[in-house]
Amino acid sequence: MAKTIHILNGPNLNLLGKRQPEIYGADTLADVETACAALGRDLGLGTELFQSNHEGEIVEMVHRARDTADGIIINPAAYTHTSVAILDALNTFEGPVIEVHISNVHKREAFRHHSYVSLRADGVIAGLGVEGYELALRRMATLLA
Numbered sequence: 001m002a003k004t005i006h007i008l009n010g011p012n013l014n015l016l017g018k019r020q021p022e023i024y025g026a027d028t029l030a031d032v033e034t035a036c037a038a039l040g041r042d043l044g045l046g047t048e049l050f051q052s053n054h055e056g057e058i059v060e061m062v063h064r065a066r067d068t069a070d071g072i073i074i075n076p077a078a079y080t081h082t083s084v085a086i087l088d089a090l091n092t093f094e095g096p097v098i099e100v101h102i103s104n105v106h107k108r109e110a111f112r113h114h115s116y117v118s119l120r121a122d123g124v125i126a127g128l129g130v131e132g133y134e135l136a137l138r139r140m141a142t143l144l145a
């Protein structure tokens, strides 16, 4: 059976395409979902994309992934820099985890330079735009082969 990757997205990413396009670009989260689904078909991976503006819901998404996903790609957005709860949830997940940031967080404000999620992530992609999600998916295919 095809392996399944959950692509989890945190707060304000529902506004991708409208929100600060000079930083995050013009593509929407629906565009990301479509591109990842197409690439996933080529790679033999199923993909499911989720987004929430609420920390506890993201924790619950990770809990669901424990039973239903082989790998997690996560852009925790602002919770990257604050959430021990999301880190703790990811530490209960046994498969590979890749952290994605659309912008180069290291070129931005100092508070964006620290990531709790990076303490668990097997890899981190930042600053490659929404293409980072597809690059993360390619890496997932390698890790799960």
Ligand code: DQA
Pocket (backbone or CB within 6 Å): 011, 012, 013, 075, 076, 077, 078, 079, 080, 100, 101, 102, 103, 104, 105, 112
């Ligand atoms: C982000 C970077 C975060 O610092 C920010 O809070 C976001 C998006 C990114 O994808 O570049 O909402 O994770």
